[in-house]
Amino acid sequence: MVSYPHWQTVPLRWKDNDVYGHVNNVVHYSLMDTVINTWLIERGGLDIESGPVIGLCVESRCAYHASVSFPDTLRIGLRVAHLGRSSVRYEIGMYTAAETLVAEGHFVHVFVDRGSRRPVEVSGKLREALESLTS
Known part of the structure; x- marks a missing residue:
């Protein structure tokens, strides 16, 4: 299993299954987004x-x-692969309890001013929190 500084356990829901009897692909994206944003709110202090600052997914x-x-x-599992001036690239791995790799992906956030939507420098508690996830 790949090393990730942060882990979150997420139970799947009945509605996550599709007509083929497995979790639909869009659910994987939703889970990645949820784990990232839960972490940003709880550890990074993102309001x-x-x-005044929000993170927009650009990739x-x-x-x-x-x-x-x-x-x-x-x-x-969640880690930061790259932390720039105003952007961050997260890497995410999804595993079963038996440690089978289900999916892996990445998200890129650009942090912007809420009003102008112009990029802003990641600083303070948020930068410190993101640095703690670097691999």
Whole structure:
């Protein structure tokens, strides 16, 4: 298993299964986004409702390796592969409890001013938190 500084366990839901009996591909993206944003809010102090800075996803990718379905639980690993002045590239791995790699992907966020939507420098508590996830 690849090394990730942060892990979150996520139970799959009944509605995550599609007509083929496995978790639909869009759910993987939603799980990645959820793990990233949960971490940003809890550890980075990101105020998604009224803070002056928000993170916009400008790129995402997911490669699928194994099928999974409800009622499985996934362990999702998170790390930062690159931290720039105003952007960050996260890498995410999704594993079953038996450590089977289900999917791996990446998200790129650009942090911007909430009002102008212009890039801003990642600083303070948010930068410190992101640095703690670097591999």
